[in-house]
Amino acid sequence: MILRLLSAALAAGFLAAIVATGLELSLTSPLIVAAERYETPAPGQAAQGTTRALPIVLAHSGHDHAAPDAAPDWQPAPGFQRMAFTGLATLVGGVGWALILGAVLIALGREPTLQTGLAFALAGFASVSLAPALGLPPELPGQEAAPILARQAWWVMTAAGTAMGLYLIGVRRSLIAILGGLVLIVAPHVVGAPPPPDTTSAVPAALAAQFAARSLAVSAVFWTMIGLGFGWAWQSFGSAGRRHA
Amino acid sequence: MTTTTSSLAPVAVRANERLMAAALAAFLGLGLIFMAGFSPAIAFHNAAHDFRHAQNFPCH
Numbered sequence: 001m002i003l004r005l006l007s008a009a010l011a012a013g014f015l016a017a018i019v020a021t022g023l024e025l026s027l028t029s030p031l032i033v034a035a036e037r038y039e040t041p042a043p044g045q046a047a048q049g050t051t052r053a054l055p056i057v058l059a060h061s062g063h064d065h066a067a068p069d070a071a072p073d074w075q076p077a078p079g080f081q082r083m084a085f086t087g088l089a090t091l092v093g094g095v096g097w098a099l100i101l102g103a104v105l106i107a108l109g110r111e112p113t114l115q116t117g118l119a120f121a122l123a124g125f126a127s128v129s130l131a132p133a134l135g136l137p138p139e140l141p142g143q144e145a146a147p148i149l150a151r152q153a154w155w156v157m158t159a160a161g162t163a164m165g166l167y168l169i170g171v172r173r174s175l176i177a178i179l180g181g182l183v184l185i186v187a188p189h190v191v192g193a194p195p196p197p198d199t200t201s202a203v204p205a206a207l208a209a210q211f212a213a214r215s216l217a218v219s220a221v222f223w224t225m226i227g228l229g230f231g232w233a234w235q236s237f238g239s240a241g242r243r244h245a
Numbered sequence: 246m247t248t249t250t251s252s253l254a255p256v257a258v259r260a261n262e263r264l265m266a267a268a269l270a271a272f273l274g275l276g277l278i279f280m281a282g283f284s285p286a287i288a289f290h291n292a293a294h295d296f297r298h299a300q301n302f303p304c305h
Binding site: 073095103106137152 | 262281
């Protein structure tokens, strides 16, 4: 059981990462690189006085954990290396989400198939992509935003609340559960995401809007592939020597 | 002091294995997601930067 779950998640994550990396490199990464031209050092940061010597700066100057007088932080070289690390991160993320998807299916006693995989993957997309995007729209480098920790906390709360709410509505299905689920899904948005500072960004609005739409589209495909891939892999890895109880 | 042992029924063993597998997978999965999407370590941030932006993880 454990081996089958781990190998199905690896296969699903790998398949999804191949497709999603292709989409990221062709749809979102070019917009990120374009937006980095508008990136300005965050106020209160040590690098504030430095001139913009590099045409593209990957390590954001506003990062909370950057030591002020440390040596320049490692970052992938522009071009192939940066693309390769984007692919690697997508692979790690894809396998991670596939493991969580598989864990949920198995814990709930659902047989992973193409159908259940897809259904739960769409719930995953709604939980960790769509719902957080309502409060914190996908943003480009150079756009002003609230402190990272506040945004991460709201993101985790919203994702967990939406996932739990969808579980109560879709799996539990009693009246109380449905009402509780709706409350869990709506509550983070009533509380509200950490608001961005009241400043204007140099990033063109058209670029930001296009990025937000593309980001959600890429994420939807990513999740679809994870769900279908996991259902398919679970079935293929189990067909040999598996007894049906 | 006495110790009590109980032998698990086959059904319980199967359910137990299922939950163990799910718990292990969930733990590993959350670890990978933290690494790719949330880790504040600057090297992880820079390596996963474009992925984080594309997948709408809060970034910098």
